Amino acid sequence: MSTTPVPSQSLLPLVIQADHLPAYHTPYPSRHPITKQRIVPFHISLQDFQNGLPPVGLITKPVLKALGYERALKFLTLSKEIKSCDIKKDGKRVECGACSECLQKQKQDKTQAAYKTSVLCVFFAEEINEKGKEARTEALADILNRWKAEGRFPETTKLWMDELFPIYACPKSTAFKATMSTARQPFGNVAFEMERAGVPLLGCQAFGVHMTAYEGEGEDMKIWIPRRSADRHRSPLKYDSSVAGGLPAKHTPLEGLLKECEEEAGWPEELIREYVKSAGVVSYYEIMDDGAILPNAEYTYDLPLPPRSSPTYIHPSPNDDEVDSFELLPVQQVILSLHKDEFKPSSAMVTIDFLVRHGFVTPDNEANYQEIC
C-alpha cells in the first residue's frame, strides 16, 4: 500500500489547466431522464445557489411537494405572468382557449393577471444554518423519521438502515464560512449527515467502496467473485465486486473498506493494509424504484493477493450473511459472466473499469471503448 505523504496542494489546478470544459463542471441534470419532469437543485443556502455552486442534492417533483410543508427548508420561487397564446383570426388577436396556458389562465380570476410559479431551488432555513452542521442533520432526521412513520415514500423508507451517511458540499459553501481551511482538507467538507435510506430522496451523492481481489497476472489472472445472498433486497444471487459497501459517516474510504473486508470476506486489516492499492472513482446516476435520483461515487481499490505459498495469503470466507459464497474465476470467465448479465449493475461498472485499467478490455476488442472508459 502506498505511504505517500499528504501534500499541501491539490493536483486539480493542473487538470483545469488542460481541460477547459471539465466533466465535473457539467451542469447538473435539470430534467428527470425518465419522467422528464424538472429536477430542483438542493443547496445549503440561498447564497450557495446565487453563487453558482454545485447543489448538494437533486429533488424530484413528488419529494418537492412533500417538502413544501416543512419549515426547516425554504424554496426560492419565480412567478411569471401567464401570457396566454394569441393567434390571428380575421386580422384580430384572439386566445386559442385550448392550450395548457389558456386553460390555466381561464381557471384563475379573469380580472387579475394569472401567474405560474416555479421552484428554482430548495435550501435550509437561515435559523437552521446559523446553528450549523448538527442542526442540519437534526432537521433532516426529523423530516425523514416523520415521513417513515406516516408511510410516505415506502419504496425508499423500507430500506431504512439506521446508518448515517455524510453529505458533502463545495468547500466554498456558506456552511464552511467559519471553517474554510478545514473544508479544503480531504473529507473536511461534510455539510450534514443523513439516514442512508433518505439519501436518494433528496438526490444527494452516496459514496461507496469496491475492491477487486485477484491472483496472478495477465491471461492467468483469476478474480475472487462473491455471489450475493438469496435474501438480499437488491440483485439477489448476482455476482458482485470482491468486497463492496456503502461508506458511512466518520469513515475515510480506506477505513470503510477495512470494515467491509473483515465483514464480507474475513480478510484482516493487516492483509489489506499491506497489499491494497487505491485505483480511482467510478461515478454514475442511479434511478431508484420510486423514481428518486441517486448520484453514486464508488472509490475503487485493487487487491493483488500474494502467492498462495506466502505466509500472508488468506483465502476469503463470508463472515456475514450478505455473501453466499466466493468463487475464484479466470478473467475470461468474468468477461463472459458480464456479457451474460450475471453481475449487480454497479459491480459490473466497477469490474469493467478494472478490466480496462488492467488491459483486458482494449480499443481493439471493444467498439465502444471511449464510452465505457
Add this chain to the structure above:
Amino acid sequence: MSTTPVPSQSLLPLVIQADHLPAYHTPYPSRHPITKQRIVPFHISLQDFQNGLPPVGLITKPVLKALGYERALKFLTLSKEIKSCDIKKDGKRVECGACSECLQKQKQDKTQAAYKTSVLCVFFAEEINEKGKEARTEALADILNRWKAEGRFPETTKLWMDELFPIYACPKSTAFKATMSTARQPFGNVAFEMERAGVPLLGCQAFGVHMTAYEGEGEDMKIWIPRRSADRHRSPLKYDSSVAGGLPAKHTPLEGLLKECEEEAGWPEELIREYVKSAGVVSYYEIMDDGAILPNAEYTYDLPLPPRSSPTYIHPSPNDDEVDSFELLPVQQVILSLHKDEFKPSSAMVTIDFLVRHGFVTPDNEANYQEIC
C-alpha cells in the same frame, strides 16, 4: 500484452444499465467557455441532427462566418420575428427604443416584421454525402487548403502538418447507412479524414496515444520522462509522457503507439508488444490560441519495463528531434514536478491518471480526488 480475443458484443449495455445519466450522453457544449458565444453543432447530414445524434464537430462563430460562403456545407437556420420589448407608460404599451431588440428592429424596414436568424446546425450538402467518405474528405481539404492559401485562421494553419486525421461519427449516422455492420466494429465508423491542423477549426475530436514507461513498483517506482525539445511550438522544454503523439488516419491506437515508440524513444515493436498494457482513455476539451475548441481523447498505455538484468530491457533514447532527453524520475519527484507545473498540460492529465490508477494519488492525500478521477 493482452491477447484477449475480439468479442462480438460490447460491454456498453452494462454501463447503460447501471448509469442512467452517463457522462458521454451529456449535451455537447453549446456556449464557448471563454467568449460565451453560441457554438453550432456540425453533423454529417440534416437527418443526423434531426435524429439527435452527437455532432462530429463544434463550430465557433468566426469559423461559421467563413463557412457561410462554402457550397459543400449547408446551414439549417431558424428565423424568429423580433418582438421588441413593450413596457407600460401612462397605461399604454410602448417600446423602450434602447434595448438590443428594439435597436435591431429600428434598423430594419419598419413596414415589415423584423427577423433574427440563428444557425442551428452545419451539415454536408446532399450531393457530397451521396458520394460518400472520399467526397467529404475532398470537400473539407478544398476548404482548408483555400483558407491556408488566403491566410485565414493563421494561428491554426501555421500548424499545418500534411497528416490526415480520421473523424468518427456515430455508427447510426446516415454516413454508414450502407455499411452499418462495419461501422459498429472498432474504428469502423470513420466518416471522413481531415488535415490535422484543421481538426480544431471544425471542433472535431482528435485522438492521441500516451504511454507511461516505468521501472520498479510501489514507492521504488521510477518513470521515464522526456523533456520536450526547445524548438517545439507547444510547451517547449516541458516534461511529457514517456511517449505520446497524435493518432493519424488508418492507424489503430496500438499501431500509432508502436510508430511513436520507435520514433521518440527508439523502443522497438517487439519490446512494446511484449510488455505494453492499455489502460483507458483520458478526455478533455482544449481551447486553442485562436479560440477554436478541440475535444481530445488520449488512449493511455502503461509500459512496465522488465528488470535491467533482463535481455529484453532497452534504455530509451530519442530517435527524432521532438525529444531533448530522457530522465528516469522517482515517482515522488514526478509528483513534485507536476505541482511545479513542469509538465505539458495534456501530459500532466495523463500522468495524474497514471498516479491515480497506481495508487500514488489517493482519497487520503488529494482533497479533490473525485474531481481529478
